Amino acid sequence: MSNSPSIRTENLSIHFGGHAAVNNVTCAFHPGELTVIVGPNGAGKTTWFNLVSGQLRPTQGRIFLGERDITTLSPSQRARAGIGRAFQLTNLFPKLSVFENVRLAVQGKARQGHRMFARTAALSGLKDKAMHFLEQTNLAAVAELPATALPHGDQRKLEVAMLLAMEPDIFMFDEPTAGMSVDEAPVILDLIARIKEDASRTILLVEHKMDVVRALADRIVVLHNGELVADGDPAEVMDMALVRDIYLGTGADEVA
Amino acid sequence: MSMARNSSALASKSLRGSAISATWPGRLVVYGAVALIGLALALAPFLFPDVRSQEVAARICVFIVLVASYDLLIGYTGIVSFAHTMFFGLGAYGTAIALKTMGPGFEAILLGGGLGVVAALVLALLIGLLSLRVKAIFFAMVTLSAASVMMVLASQLSDFTGGEDGITYSIPRLFSPAFELLSDAEGKAVRLFGVPLNGKIALYYFVFISALVLFLAMMRIVASPLGSVLKAIRENELRAEAIGYRVVFYRTTIFCIAAGIAACAGILRAVWLKYTGPDVVLSFDIMIDILLMVVIGGMGTMLGAVIGVVLMTLAQYYLKDLMALGAEATGSLPLVPDLLYPERWLLWLGLGFILLVYFFPSGIVGTLLGKGGQK
Numbered sequence: 001m002s003n004s005p006s007i008r009t010e011n012l013s014i015h016f017g018g019h020a021a022v023n024n025v026t027c028a029f030h031p032g033e034l035t036v037i038v039g040p041n042g043a044g045k046t047t048w049f050n051l052v053s054g055q056l057r058p059t060q061g062r063i064f065l066g067e068r069d070i071t072t073l074s075p076s077q078r079a080r081a082g083i084g085r086a087f088q089l090t091n092l093f094p095k096l097s098v099f100e101n102v103r104l105a106v107q108g109k110a111r112q113g114h115r116m117f118a119r120t121a122a123l124s125g126l127k128d129k130a131m132h133f134l135e136q137t138n139l140a141a142v143a144e145l146p147a148t149a150l151p152h153g154d155q156r157k158l159e160v161a162m163l164l165a166m167e168p169d170i171f172m173f174d175e176p177t178a179g180m181s182v183d184e185a186p187v188i189l190d191l192i193a194r195i196k197e198d199a200s201r202t203i204l205l206v207e208h209k210m211d212v213v214r215a216l217a218d219r220i221v222v223l224h225n226g227e228l229v230a231d232g233d234p235a236e237v238m239d240m241a242l243v244r245d246i247y248l249g250t251g252a253d254e255v256a
Numbered sequence: 257m258s259m260a261r262n263s264s265a266l267a268s269k270s271l272r273g274s275a276i277s278a279t280w281p282g283r284l285v286v287y288g289a290v291a292l293i294g295l296a297l298a299l300a301p302f303l304f305p306d307v308r309s310q311e312v313a314a315r316i317c318v319f320i321v322l323v324a325s326y327d328l329l330i331g332y333t334g335i336v337s338f339a340h341t342m343f344f345g346l347g348a349y350g351t352a353i354a355l356k357t358m359g360p361g362f363e364a365i366l367l368g369g370g371l372g373v374v375a376a377l378v379l380a381l382l383i384g385l386l387s388l389r390v391k392a393i394f395f396a397m398v399t400l401s402a403a404s405v406m407m408v409l410a411s412q413l414s415d416f417t418g419g420e421d422g423i424t425y426s427i428p429r430l431f432s433p434a435f436e437l438l439s440d441a442e443g444k445a446v447r448l449f450g451v452p453l454n455g456k457i458a459l460y461y462f463v464f465i466s467a468l469v470l471f472l473a474m475m476r477i478v479a480s481p482l483g484s485v486l487k488a489i490r491e492n493e494l495r496a497e498a499i500g501y502r503v504v505f506y507r508t509t510i511f512c513i514a515a516g517i518a519a520c521a522g523i524l525r526a527v528w529l530k531y532t533g534p535d536v537v538l539s540f541d542i543m544i545d546i547l548l549m550v551v552i553g554g555m556g557t558m559l560g561a562v563i564g565v566v567l568m569t570l571a572q573y574y575l576k577d578l579m580a581l582g583a584e585a586t587g588s589l590p591l592v593p594d595l596l597y598p599e600r601w602l603l604w605l606g607l608g609f610i611l612l613v614y615f616f617p618s619g620i621v622g623t624l625l626g627k628g629g630q631k
Contacts, residue, residue: 053498079500091498104488106444108500112484113508116477120484166499 005068006031006202007083008169012051012061013226021047024061025225028138031169032199034192036213036234037206039223046088047225048154051176054202057125065170077231079108084168088175088206094148098139098158101147103130105165130165137161149206153184160188164195171195171203177212185212190215213238282624290559293566300448300574301457310560314528314619316458316565317467318521323549324474324561325517330547332478333510334490336392338543339399340601342406343380343515345538347372347522352423353416360426369523371514380515384508407538419584422533431459431527463524475558477513488557546604554619560609563620571594571608 008028014021022044028103029035037045048098050056052063052133054075062071067079073081093101103120106129107113134140137157142150147158160176173192177185181245189212196216207213213220220237230237237243261593296303300313322344329335347369354368379402387398410417417423429435435455474559477483486507488496497503526532536542549568553560576598580596616623 004501055494055498074502075494075497076500076502077584079498084496087495087498091492093488093495095491096487100487104484104496105499107481107484112481113501113506115481116513117473117480119476119479120481121479123481126481143396162499 005029005064006066007052007204008064009048009052010064012048012063013110014047014051014056014057015059022058022223022224024052025223025226025228025229026061027205027221027231028154029170030059031202032196033218034203034216036206036217036222037220037221037223038208038213042225043094043223044226045223046061047226049085049172049204049206053083053172068205069214079166079168082169083164083172084163084170086163086174086176087171088178090155091153092147092155092158092162095146097144098150099130099134099143100149101158102133102139102165103127103159105162106130106133109165109167133161133165136164136191143179152208153180154178157184160191163183164191169201170202173203173205173207175206177209185209189215257284258545265524268442272472284565286559286621286624287323290562293550293562300458300464301610302451305451308573310456310460312569314463316569317463318525318528319546319549319565319569320342320562321467321470321474321521321524322518323546323553323565324471324558325514325521326546327555327561328477328510328514328517330487330550331557331560332483332490333486333551334392335388335507335509335511336396337511337514338396338540339383339403339406340514340518340546341540341543342399342403343376343518343523344544345406345410345534346376346379346535346543347519348526348532349410349417349423349522350359350375350519351523351526352425355427355526356423360430365428365523365527369520369526371517376519377512378534380512381508384511388504388507388511398487403538403543404538407534410534417450420534422531422536423495427459427530429455431462432457448581462563463528466520466524470471470520471558471561482506482509490556491526507539519589551619552609552616554622554625555614557619557621557625560619560621571605575605579604 005028006146008026010026012025013023019132025044025048037048039045042096047056051058053079054070057249058071062069064070065078065083068081070078070081070083079085092103096104103126105128107123110126112118112126122254131140134143137160139154139157139161142154147155155235156176156179163173165169170232176188176192180188192203192205193216195205205216217234219232220230220234221228222243230240230243297313297317297433303311304310304313322340326337326340329337329340350368350369350370350372351365354364354371358364358367365519380488381403383398390398404531411419414421426432432455435454435458436443437458439447439454445454447453451457469579478486481600483494485501489503493503496506522537525537529536545568548563550561551564552567553564579596580598580600583593583598586592586596612620
């Protein structure tokens with residue numbers, strides 16, 4: 001692991017009415033590290049993700065990207081600063097083509113969105129790059145279909161393709177394999193493993209499937225009722241009695 | 257849309273040619289119709305030399321620009337604004353007031369029109385920055401009230417605007433029918449296809465070429481990276497933000513661009529008509545016409561503006577005549593002549609609109625090109 005954290009949250013909390021969806025979470029993540037965030041439904045995993053990528057503003061606490069305080073930045077500013085996010089509920093541009101979905105992400109990274117009088121079709125750099133990410137995710141054959149015409153598994157892949165196309169420093173995956181068939185999931189997991197090969201990248205992954213967790217995690221963070229209850233080496237964390245209680249079944253009454 | 261555009265570039269890599277070929281008859285019809293309209297407008301002074309046809313052709317040119325610029329907002333970006341006639345009016349009134357006070361010169365058009373465009377840009381920037389963050393419905397309300405204020409101002413500041421009567425003025429001599437572009441030995445205007453080459457022709461081509469340039473610029477904008485971001489914002493604002501696009505910035509930018517282009521259309525209208533008043537540039541009737549034209553042509557299709565404007569304008573000008581002929585021809589039948597009585601033309605226009613929306617749910621061009629679903 002590298003020494004200084006690439007992203008960290010400090011006493012991060014958000015309250016909805018009287019309910020603390022995320023409560024006082026302090027933790028730091030390092031380049032080259034893949035952290036899986038686990039916890040039962042309603043534990044605050046996705047809410048914590050939304051705080052980090054900017055879709056929600058915290059009630060209290062701060063978020064740092066490297067040394068920079070990004071707590072008050074908008075989602076687009078954070079995206080440009082290097083935080084990339086794939087969504088759990090598929091969140092695409094439904095009527096645009098698969099290719100166009102990815103091309104838009106490439107174009108955002110290249111900061112070409114303001115160009116008014118260039119022809120998009122003539123910007124071959126953007127085009128080639130977008131095709132490259134589509135090939136990586138096995139979507140090249142359906143590049144021209146509207147995103148909404150894809151089956152669910154392919155839409156999940158498209159989410160990942162768009163995240164790759166953003167070329168961020170921080171990769172945030174929210175249940176990337178949810179609802180995917182058994183043969184489809186390995187493609188995504190392979191991709192994540194390949195992202196990990198570059199030691200400058202920090203990967204955060206919300207995931208339920210234990211086999212995925214075991215295969216990929218360098219570290220596990222457990223959230224429960226909005227609080228961070230365990231953090232550490234996968235084997236150790238999975239062994240903790242508390243974690244077994246809340247995560248592996250006996251805590252069914254805790255589900256919000 | 258991007259599907260179709262990317263198709264050629266990706267054809268070699270794609271296995272899905274069928275999705276494109278399924279719409280080719282539609283494309284043929286659309287491109288053919290637009291080419292015909294373009295040709296007819298380009299040759300209008302020679303094809304249809306009478307005064308009324310000239311008025312129709314010039315109105316079509318100006319409205320294509322106005323409607324296409326509105327489509328940048330409602331069709332491409334998903335912004336609902338009712339202030340488009342306000343910007344149109346700013347361009348027209350700026351030109352009109354300058355021509356009235358400075359006299360009929362090009363410098364008046366340039367200065368007055370320029371000030372009108374600048375005023376439109378500034379106003380659009382203010383409205384955009386203040387209210388494009390709020391929900392679409394509130395934004396629509398803000399634009400509606402701004403447009404109402406502008407109408408009140410136009411009628412109240414009658415020293416400048418002529419109030420409800422509007423302003424009548426002269427335009428540069430180059431554009432007057434008495435001016436001869438080319439004169440023959442006897443000092444008369446040279447005729448081409450029997451049409452004298454006088455200032456009226458120059459004026460028409462001033463309108464036509466300006467409109468063409470503005471329309472082509474808009475075609476370019478929607479095919480640019482900026483255009484693709486606009487579509488992304490229309491489709492999924494939150495995701496556009498999440499991949500790094502500042503949505504408010506893009507919305508404000510296109511709102512200003514559309515306002516500036518509408519103001520340019522206002523300049524053309526003012527110069528052509530030699531008259532500017534609330535009824536011809538500011539009224540909500542015009543706003544409704546713009547909306548209908550966009551819907552008829554198809555939202556989010558630049559070419560739809562061309563088709564929508566032509567159909568609607570021809571109906572507005574000629575449906576009555578057509579019905580009078582029909583009523584005469586069917587004079588011996590019961591009921592039919594009453595139905596075709598010319599004063600009932602709005603009934604038929606409305607009926608036609610309902611049928612169009614029923615058979616072309618995404619507008620004529622939108623449906624023929626197979627773009628999008630029902631709105």
